Amino acid sequence: MNDNLLDQIPSPCFVLEEVKLRKNLAAIRHIMDQAxxxxxxxxxxxxxxxxxxxxxxxxxxxxxxxxxxxxxxxxxxxxxxxxxxxxxxxxxxxxxxxxxxxxxxxxxxxxxxxxxxxxxxxxxxxxxxxxxxxxxxxxxxxxxxxxxxxxxxxxxxxxxxxxxxxxxxxxxxxxxxxxxxxxxxxxxxxxxxxxxxxxxxxxxxxxxxxxxxxxxxxxxxxxxxxxxxxxxxxxxxxxxxxxxGWQTGFLKSTVLDIVENGSASTAMMNISFTAHMPDCLEMPYRPEIRNAHENNEAPYHYRIGGGSCLAGDFMESYGFDAPLNIGDHLIFEDMIHYTMVKTTTFNGVQHPSIGIIDQEGKFRLVRKFGFEDYKNRLS
Ligand SMILES: Cc1ncc(COP(=O)(O)O)c(C=O)c1O
Missing domain, CATH: 3.20.20.10 (Alanine racemase)
Incomplete structure (x- = not known):
């Protein structure tokens, strides 16, 4: 995916890629027809x-x-x-x-x-x-x-x-x-x-x-x-x-701050693991981040911090080839299944938008969330 397309996508945003969805659907259809x-x-x-x-x-x-x-x-x-x-x-x-x-x-x-x-x-x-x-x-x-x-x-x-x-x-x-x-x-x-x-x-x-x-x-x-x-x-x-939904899209996010405490540098993000990718903490599993590596495979190490006040709303550190800067985007891979269906507005954190990259490679914003979505779940 080229940078130009990525730039058009707001942050945070869950992005489904139609070509990948159709590939899964075709595989499923094949099994249905054959079996x-x-x-x-x-x-x-x-x-x-x-x-x-x-x-x-x-x-x-x-x-x-x-x-x-x-x-x-x-x-x-x-x-x-x-x-x-x-x-x-x-x-x-x-x-x-x-x-x-x-x-x-x-x-x-x-x-x-x-x-x-x-x-x-x-x-x-x-x-x-x-x-x-x-x-x-x-x-x-x-x-x-x-x-x-x-x-x-x-x-x-x-x-x-x-x-x-x-x-x-x-x-x-x-x-x-x-x-x-x-x-x-x-x-x-x-x-x-x-x-x-x-x-x-x-x-x-x-x-x-x-x-x-x-x-x-x-x-x-x-x-x-x-x-x-x-x-x-x-x-x-x-x-x-x-x-x-397997491997059909990603969650785009942005580094809003980098905090240094003790031996950890934490990239503070505009997403939350507990609110937007809860299986990372529940299952638990370590999400793949585009261009990030395991610590021992790259020189710059950052914990990835969610934006809620939950102490455990972070992932242990990943390795990066270059230092992270405020404003950088991180792409969490494979964030379509068991994410949007499980999100919450805990802490009132901003819910990621939802968009689609269609078969022609064009991005379309499907839904943006705001204060009313948060407020309507409460009374
Ligand atoms: C009754 C039932 N059917 C289907 C599913 C879907 O399972 P999966 O998403 O792992 O394919 C679940 C998942 O919990 C389930 O409980």
Whole structure:
């Protein structure tokens, strides 16, 4: 990307690159066509709705985890959602059903409470089960542990499922490869295969990072085809979020000050890790910064400081080839998935704008945020 284009982008700003998004979508479409399955996008990971017209050229709909996500799907994906929420509130269920084609319940209690309503609304009913197999190092992201509140364990299911249940859903992956999908699919089949004959669909959840470089797409296609050949009556859905937004853009930011304290030089930025890139602190992971290196690989070292008052709102130091100066821009790579959907206005910090670099290489500002956005979340 040339400097001229970068100069046109305000700071701070999340910037999606359409060419990269289309590359991911084409890869996803290829798997769908080859394997005969349907991918839907998980809004919890990617919900940049100004790009939904592009998404709709490749996929039909989304999975929603709340009333608001279901409504966004209906209004902006122009289709009904596959909804799964860990809990549905009585005052929301009717509206949720009005935006949903499929609804998955997290417990037998919730199924009992709302299955009739779903059936009356002609929404296909499923339940989420726990396959009790996962390859996830961080507990925060592991929904398949034996005590997990997400999904019903085999031992808590009746021998015969109520007739109303037409689908089973599991979600047990997080940035995993096709070999983990294969293993979790076996675990799912082993535990819950006895119920398959009464079903119409299964949902293999998210966490399939099919757009990561090196992902064995052909292996995934083979795994899915094998499953489909064995159970031809079942429609198979996958609902990743990350895979859609993976490596499709960046967050532009600016150095506003450099503070020297103790042995640390900290570049104080006009963004915040806790407010704008919370997974860096939660997961945690170290974001890639364009042209920055690890400390031992470059002579000038700076911690990168967020603009909130949270003491831990910083990243340990990065190495740079030249000293940083006030006014320099830092580009945080791969900042599209699980960023915009998780931002807050903590401390009232300025929310980054949102923009797109289109296929012709032109920048378009989509949204700017201001005081009203902050104020409207409070009262
Ligand atoms: C039920 C469910 N489906 C799909 C996803 C999307 O997962 P990912 O963004 O890792 O593909 C999640 C993520 O937490 C989830 O909980």
């Amino acid at each position: 005969g399955v349907e991918f839907i996008v998980a809004f919890k990971g990617y919900a940049m709705w100004s790009t939904f017209p592009i998404l709709r050229e490749y996929i039909n709909t989304s999975t929603a985890s709340s009333l608001h996500e279901a409504r966004l799907c209906f209004e902006e994906m122009k289709n009904k959602a596959h909804t799964y929420a860990p809990i549905y509130a009585p005052e929301e269920i009717d509206e949720i059903l009005s935006y949903s084609s499929h609804i998955t319940f997290n417990s037998m209690n919730q199924l009992k409470a709302y299955a009739q309503k779903a059936q009356d609304a002609k929404v296909s009913v499923g339940i989420r089960v726990n396959p009790e197999y996962a390859e996830i190092e961080t507990d925060l992201y592991n929904p398949a542990s034996p005590n997990s509140r997400l999904g019903i364990r085999k031992e808590n299911l009746p021998a015969q499922l109520p007739d109303v249940v037409k689908g089973l859903h599991f979600h047990a992956l997080c940035e995993n490869d096709s070999y983990t999908t294969e293993k979790v699919t076996h675990a799912f089949e082993e535990r819950f295969g006895q119920y398959f004959s009464q079903l119409e669909w299964v949902n293999f959840g998210g966490g399939h990072l099919v757009t990561k470089e090196g992902y064995q797409k052909e292996h995934l296609i083979a795994v899915l085809k094998k499953f489909r050949a064995k159970y031809p009556h079942l429609k198979v859905y996958l609902e990743p979020g990350s895979a859609f």
